[in-house]
Amino acid sequence: MNLQKKLFQRTTRRQLFENCGIGVGKTALTSLFVGDRLFASTPAAGYHHAPKAKSVIYLFMAGAPSQFELWERKPELQKLSGETLPPSLLEGKRFAFMDSFVKSPPKLLGTRRAFKQHGESGQWVSECLPHTAQTVDDLAFVRSVHTENFNHAPAKIMMNTGSPIFGRPSMGAWVSYGIGSESKDLPGFVVLQSGPRGPRGGAMNWAGGFLPTSHQGIPFLSGGAPILNMSNPQGFDEKRQAATIDAILDLNRMNLEKYGDPEIETRIAAYEMAHRMQTSGPELIDFSTESQATLDMYGAKPGEKSFANNCLLARRLVERGVRFVQLYHSSWDHHGGPGENLDENLDEVCLSADRGCAALIRDLKQRGLLDETLVVWGGEFGRTPMGEQRDTLGRNHHIDAFTMWFAGGGTKPGQSIGETDEIGFSPVKDPVHVHDIQATILHLLGIDHTKLTFKFRGRDFRLTDVGGNVIQKLLA
């Protein structure tokens, strides 16, 4: 029994250690705890001001939705449909699939979709998104977003990391690094995916880059356990797994006594958290506690790989303190080629996305969570007011002006920010750069984007590079 006594003493030490705790949202500690002592000397920033939002749900519409079919009503573009675009507008611009634009000058394309005004705020939304249209009074549209890269992967990386160069930390990783997470048994930054394919650029979209690895986004799997290796090996039920982890930790404590290396303490804490993740994971994805009405509102069907399910899961994740949830839904890349036309193919993706978005807003609101949860909707760029002739008429990538919307988390609902010209080619009022979006998201979370930096390769890096202004009009 000598051993038991010794272990008890060690346990007391462990508890002391636990109390200064992993996962209590204290990032300076968390960054110590990730065990990379090389970084321990650079404590993360923590809050710079009182946060408005506790968590973010970012609905990333992969492939770039057409603002002209969904949000942007442009009577003048309808009138000019079929006219050749004045070449002066193309001067000095670069586009994807340039050679088709150069060889046959593009013609303007009016939409075939009907628009109506909705809500008290009277926002225009097309027939494609009937459910979202009913929530417009909770949304704030930014109609003048512009970015810098006209190909999917670099533009996605730009939207997520503030740079088109692969390998920088993503927004969720920056946030996790800056203010940590409130969840004790789930990762702070979770990525969900639905639609026919994963986002271009893959893991680079939720990379930790040069930040400590523990801040990178963790992709949840659809079907079965959400995290890789969350289930015990065959033959090990919860009791046996617990006994096994106990044995591992006791032996680690014995070695800790010999070597006194704080890394061993960190590993003990990591195993304890892993074990908590294993027990909370099944509960997280178990939708049986949700009412039928809730499931119906989302259109969620337990066990299905769908955007609707992911929206519901996102709500459950932020309820459990997860800081940043990003949903990728594909594909919105409607060039007009086979499977990517602006007719039934657009219908399909709208149908799969619309209800989940609207339900998420309503559900968060009815649970009193919308105030503290920022919801972001948008793609990596927009689409051209000109048509692109493939098998059918589609639209090419457009980086100069596109639409995103925001809800909750300290944003001012029922408004539109920014305007584009009559054909929607360029912003004419309040242009908003990608870095401005990023600065604003960080601002709402209580972070000053100019102060959240990390020194790497000889200089301080930040999410917004050298740009970014908080969109003041967006704030409540």
Added chain:
Amino acid sequence: MPRCCFILSAAAVIFCAGLNAADDAGKVRFFEERVRPVLAANCLKCHNDQAKMSGLSLASREAAMLGGSRGSAVIPGQADASLLIRAIRRTGEIKMPPAGPLAANDVAALSDWIGQGAAWGSAPPRERVTAAHWSFQPVRRPSPPRLRDPSKARNAIDFFIQAKLEEKGIAPSPEADRRTLLRRLSLDLTGLPPTLEEIRAFLDDRRSDAYERAVERLLASPHYGERWGRHWLDIARYADSNGYSIDGDRSIWRYRDWVIDALNRDMPFDRFVIEQVAGDLLPNPTQEQLIATGFHRNTMINQEGGIDYEQYRVEAVVDRVNTTGAAFLGLTIGCARCHDHKFDPISQREFYRLFAFFNNIDELGGNIPDGEGPAFRMQPLLEFGKPEDFVRREALDQQIEALEAELLQYQKTIEKDWESRFELSGDTVEERIPEILATLIEERATIDRGLLSRFFSEKDAAWKARQDGIRALRGALPKLESTLIMRELPAPRESYIHVRGDFTRKGDAVEAGTLAVLPPMKKTDNPNRLDLARWLVSAENPMTPRVTMNRLWQRYFGVGIVETENDFGSQGTAPSHPELLDRLASEFVRHDWSLKAMHRLIVTSATYRQSSAARPDAAKADPVNRLLARQNRLRLEAEIIRDAGLTVSGLLSPAVGGPSVFPPQPAGAGQFTQVDRKWKADEGANRYRRGMYIFFRRSAAYPGLVLFDAPDAQASTTRRNRSNTPLQALTLLNDETQTAFAENLAKSILAAAKDRGERIRFAFETCLARPPNEDEQQRMSQYLARMTDAFATDSEDDGAGSPQEAAWLAASRVMLNLDEFVTRQ
């Protein structure tokens, strides 16, 4: 006397700085009061860092001087010549601001301000390191300092380390016990833990040089090249796929094998560098020397549709410059891509002079139409095949070319009367046909060509037959194995400064050249990559040997002598032991750049051989152990954790080199990429190859590697993180691969002994190279008893074997999860 001089000169510096500040203060005040408000009210709305109308920002002095699409806006000291002044005077073509002329006194203020040098803001003039910075000095060969007590020193290294410890009154740690030493040495030199036989042999070897013999044995092992090769591959950003969004496969494993082989043969490091940077430019390069140039073909290739290929070619060239800076020079050259380096003496012009060395590769770029085959995009390649394969391909290529010409002729004939020739259905595709046909065949857009091709193959059987014939011949082309290499263009591309790092904004033309702050390269008329490579390892260049030795040190102690291993510039940290670093660098060159000689020197030092147990007595004076009063415990790298599991479970397939392998990976690991590439797990021995041979896909890397901080191969990595996370715990606890290791380990434990105590001892010795102590023995025994009872309640037909076997599998899981197992102590 010398001390006095120092104080005097320091005072003089402060005095001068004060004077300058006073002089500048007036100008800055003028700017703040008279100029900034004018710019803010009239210009900045359009000409800020974000909007940058006409490419021009007036948000900073640099930006104003850099100018926009019409050139520099502000030339300090020359108001009349400055575009900004001409625009606000509205004398020329540009009249600004568009809303109407500025007040005359504002125009005068701006003009005076530029005339007086265009001082800006209150920011202090930035400090630029001069050539006096420590790392730019020639490498010296310091003698080891004297020690009060030299009895604990084994070689020169220890004198440098212990002298600093003596200064602080800290004693070095005792040598680690022999078992710990052998495990440490084996993991450091080969990445594999010692086998029971190796441990016994070492413990039984009572000769005074038993340790040195072990060092020699391990340095001669083929696994040495794997272990240190993988370190180099981090720097070389090696991967088996092209990166970006499509991220298709590439074949460049022969380069990986070249690295392993070169290190095993202890190729002198200067040659190692020259062959990788410019092996293709050596006179009559051998096949091996060409393969070596894969180093700078580890750049990513974008295969996404609709891109501007030139943009991504430029990215690859930039990556080569950055990698050269990080790998050899320890400088953050990449900072100078868009502007002069803010802290180090590296100008933007110099960045593009280095760029010019790498800008002439005969690779995909420029204005190339979409739709070319992927093989074309991988060039230049070195191909491997039988001579008859090459002959056959040549013949087929000629046939294909002839048939294509014939098809073109035929198409021209049918295009003439297509409307009468075909039955038309009047769908939307057909509406486009006349428009496309109106364009010359050669000038049609790719998408249009595709549309037309679908149209003709539907409507015209003869056209389709011809095209099918060409396709069949293409399919019959022999598939040759290949590896990516460097090859120069016959005529070099023009290199120029990219204004703000944007390749579409051409600045001055530049010629290839090196950094002015470092010793010059040998004078030649048109320096090429080979000259650059030779310059990197020239006797005068102080950076390469210092940077290389620092990195070697870092692998053994966790942190380099210079902690910022990739930044030896002014923003980097100062070396903790500058004399030691120079001693190592000079020793390295004196040993003809032999890496093995330097490994030998370091691992035989008393400093390396110390225990890694905490030293509370030293922690106060040296909290992060920079002075090395003890060794550091280091978590094993991603690949090595796998290798250790393979070794102790007896599953390891020790084959060296060959194509990359596909061991099983958890289901769903590939769900998150654009192209869900199926991962077909290998069968047989390839399931059990070392971690470094696992096929590395950049966008969806093997989860077990990424979670343990294997680099993402997006850019050169000179130091890995060593994180410690719950997801790592989940992997070690539950991954299928781990369970397979545990199963096999359990089998060998059960076979090795009969008695529970002996089995526990065997398990500890196998996994940790040491027997358990009493507490450990007791705890493990308790766990085994508990698990045996638990498994006894299971039904027998679940295939798990007897309760005892199942309990040993459980105990094996415990062993593989111990912190000590995944740590080099």
